[in-house]
Amino acid sequence: MDLLLTYDVDTTTPEGRRRLRKVAKLCEGHGLRVQKSVFEIAATDVDLLHLLNDIGNTIDGNTDSIRIYRLPHNGFNDVRTLGIARVQSHREDLIL
Template sequence: MDLLLTYDVDTTTSEGRRRLRRVAKLCEGHGVRVQKSVFEIVSNDKDLLLLLNRLDNIINTDCDSIRIYRLPHEGFDDVQTLGIAEAQPHRDDLVL
């Protein structure tokens, strides 16, 4: 499934800045960063549940927010961009 994940972590404290780094690092392991706090993710149900569980263990549910949008099947194949944004090759081999 194609997912769009966005997050807003309260960074007014050092603990909040730490949570922000942990959320970003976790998301980088699951998808492609397309903006500072926006990731495009191709996932299956099992990996999504694992990601949600890990995110829930990181964030402060009283002041942080994560939104995940399920896109239509292969929704990333029809992305329009403006400016310096580029469509990402989500299903190509990754080079690490």
């Protein structure tokens, strides 16, 4: 499934800044960062459950916000960008 994940972590405290880094790291392990707090993620049901569990164990539910939008099938194939944004491949092999 194609997902768009956004987050807003309260960074007014050192603990909040640590949570922000942890959430970003978790998301980087599952998808592509397309903006500072926005990730495009191609995931299976199991991947999504793991991600939700890991983020749920990381955030402060009283101050932080995570939003996950399920996109239509192959939703990443119909992305329009403006400015410096570029469409990125989600399912092709990565060559290093």
